[in-house]
Amino acid sequence: MLKGSPERELKEFLKAVRLEFEGEGQVLYELGRKRGVVDSESKLAPAPIVECRDLVKRFDSFAAVDGISVTVNQGESFGFLGPNGAGKTSTMRMISCMSPASEGYLRVLGQDPETHGPEIRSRLGLVPQEDTLELELSLLDNLLIYGRYFDLPKKEILQRADRLLDFAQLTDRKHDKVDLLSGGMRRRLTIARALISEPDLLILDEPTTGLDPQARHLLWDRLYRLKSDGVTLIITTHYMDEAEQLCDRLVVMDHGHIVAEGAPRQLIEDHSTPEVLELRFGNVGHEEYSAGFEDLAERIEVLPDRLLLYVHDGDEVLSAVHSRGHTPERSLVRRSTLEDVFLVLTGRTLVD
Amino acid sequence: MTLGTLSTRGSSQPRIGWPTWVRAVWHNAFVYSKTWRSSIVTGLLEPFMYLVAMGVGIGSLVNKGSGGVDGVPYLNFVAPGLLAATMLQIGVSDSSFSVLGGLKWARTYFAAIATPLNYHDVLIGHLAWIAIRCSAVATAFVAVMGVFGLLASPLAILAIPAAALSALAISSPTTAIATRQDDHLSMTVVFRLGVLPMFLFAGVFFPLSRLPYWLEAIVQILPLTSGVTLCRALTLHQGLHPSLFLNIGYMLLWFGVGYYFSLTGFRKRLVI
Ligand SMILES: Nc1ncnc2c1ncn2[C@@H]1O[C@H](COP(=O)(O)OP(=O)(O)O)[C@@H](O)[C@H]1O
Ligand SMILES: [Mg+2]
Numbered sequence: 001m002l003k004g005s006p007e008r009e010l011k012e013f014l015k016a017v018r019l020e021f022e023g024e025g026q027v028l029y030e031l032g033r034k035r036g037v038v039d040s041e042s043k044l045a046p047a048p049i050v051e052c053r054d055l056v057k058r059f060d061s062f063a064a065v066d067g068i069s070v071t072v073n074q075g076e077s078f079g080f081l082g083p084n085g086a087g088k089t090s091t092m093r094m095i096s097c098m099s100p101a102s103e104g105y106l107r108v109l110g111q112d113p114e115t116h117g118p119e120i121r122s123r124l125g126l127v128p129q130e131d132t133l134e135l136e137l138s139l140l141d142n143l144l145i146y147g148r149y150f151d152l153p154k155k156e157i158l159q160r161a162d163r164l165l166d167f168a169q170l171t172d173r174k175h176d177k178v179d180l181l182s183g184g185m186r187r188r189l190t191i192a193r194a195l196i197s198e199p200d201l202l203i204l205d206e207p208t209t210g211l212d213p214q215a216r217h218l219l220w221d222r223l224y225r226l227k228s229d230g231v232t233l234i235i236t237t238h239y240m241d242e243a244e245q246l247c248d249r250l251v252v253m254d255h256g257h258i259v260a261e262g263a264p265r266q267l268i269e270d271h272s273t274p275e276v277l278e279l280r281f282g283n284v285g286h287e288e289y290s291a292g293f294e295d296l297a298e299r300i301e302v303l304p305d306r307l308l309l310y311v312h313d314g315d316e317v318l319s320a321v322h323s324r325g326h327t328p329e330r331s332l333v334r335r336s337t338l339e340d341v342f343l344v345l346t347g348r349t350l351v352d
Numbered sequence: 353m354t355l356g357t358l359s360t361r362g363s364s365q366p367r368i369g370w371p372t373w374v375r376a377v378w379h380n381a382f383v384y385s386k387t388w389r390s391s392i393v394t395g396l397l398e399p400f401m402y403l404v405a406m407g408v409g410i411g412s413l414v415n416k417g418s419g420g421v422d423g424v425p426y427l428n429f430v431a432p433g434l435l436a437a438t439m440l441q442i443g444v445s446d447s448s449f450s451v452l453g454g455l456k457w458a459r460t461y462f463a464a465i466a467t468p469l470n471y472h473d474v475l476i477g478h479l480a481w482i483a484i485r486c487s488a489v490a491t492a493f494v495a496v497m498g499v500f501g502l503l504a505s506p507l508a509i510l511a512i513p514a515a516a517l518s519a520l521a522i523s524s525p526t527t528a529i530a531t532r533q534d535d536h537l538s539m540t541v542v543f544r545l546g547v548l549p550m551f552l553f554a555g556v557f558f559p560l561s562r563l564p565y566w567l568e569a570i571v572q573i574l575p576l577t578s579g580v581t582l583c584r585a586l587t588l589h590q591g592l593h594p595s596l597f598l599n600i601g602y603m604l605l606w607f608g609v610g611y612y613f614s615l616t617g618f619r620k621r622l623v624i
Contacts (some may be wrong), residue, residue, distance in 0.1 A: 099623060151367045250569055
């Protein structure tokens, strides 16, 4: 068709109108949701950021991801909690369009990774499990070269880099080689780098694994700010406290399957009791003791070094234990956590 | 600062419009521009040290004994050979440990394929940058040969693309091999077994006719041999024999086969 022909102009016009309308739709949707008149079924609801159904990833005949179904919505902070080998990284690699799904349905940002990989990736930010920084280059140069992968003009990248290094609290290290940074600093730089393209979805694969507690808390604080800024986040972790702190909603993964899904507090409510009483009796077999307490707790888990009594009121049960003439070497009453949920669902601990 | 600026909604994304593979080339050029100091010795200084040592040192002996090689002074004979050997050197060194580093150690290739680039762009960026860099080194080398009066005719300028082609004919199979290695050690074995014999026997230092017939036949299989032959013919202007096109075709074949296996190797390691 000839350029500038009436038909073409009409098409352009219609396209512009549609874009305009989509913008309006978003505003209306947000308004409606605030007033509670629009639900997620509504036509105006935006498409999910990630939608997968019966997703499978196979290596030869071994299914690392074995039929998972997940929906992540705009603005959500979504977690994948599971132990090593659960299939979290394999799932992230499929969502970030770096590795093709073996089976199942997957849409990211409304598009099919199989046909629109580069388009989707241009709108994603990825913080991979293992660092992929250029160690020989400075922090600033790392941001620059990554921004160029997204074809951003140098001037724009440098402006964003200033903001992002500030955000990552690395401004004073700007000109240092990455080689000299600590693990926590590298993770923060990787997050800054992933944000250089202003992505619609930020994927973080085990962002704090291997960091010391102080570095973890600093990183959590940064992620918390992203979350409150409305950035859609997907976080994988095998730390239950990380999942509880950062995720609005999460799935618990084990052996390539999803074993539970929900908000952290909801999962705990559904699968565990409010409190847990931990008892430790020297070196003797905890198994023997557990028989004597069965009537005191809803459930008892026997770990190699302690007993976990799932109860409603820990202190009350502890005094009942004492009144039966048992004196544990150590006792602790605590709230239930996602760790307990995992233990209930799989019979194993998250971190071994 | 406001974090609102970190998120995306409503922000326009200015683009330049470079094809993805060009961005990969730019990336390699940029990294090189920041780290070249460590490679300048092997990349440029070494060939000239060889040139002086071989051409002037050994050359004076050869010339005294037999009046040069194939009718030209030894320096004229060995210089184009060293040009091709330099391409071997760069082609191999830039396609072995750096490829393994991108795949395994620093894992920087994984950073690239998390962006709009894919594994094919990464490979093109890798090889195209080697071609550009080798063309630059070859240009400098040929210019120095000109200063020493070692170029027989203006046709010698074609030795630059010939050298770049030699580099590609060597670096693409090297890349293919690197994608199938897992550690430092096996890579070093490849060096010892492949590169050193090629450097010594491909006709850089003496005419192939000096070798026993069976050895010459084996040496003809090596990609560097074609590179040496081509560079030498162009700088000495021994006449443009049609067989030179066979050399070009043969190097293209090495490049093509290496490219294919590099691509499958990259896919296996990066896409999984
Ligand atoms: N490239 C691969 N080839 C074969 N097996 C793999 C590969 N990548 C991962 N696996 C296996 O798939 C399972 C899930 O791995 P992964 O997705 O990395 O889990 P997680 O990130 O939860 O620790 C593990 O048993 C792992 O050994
Ligand atoms: Mg993992």
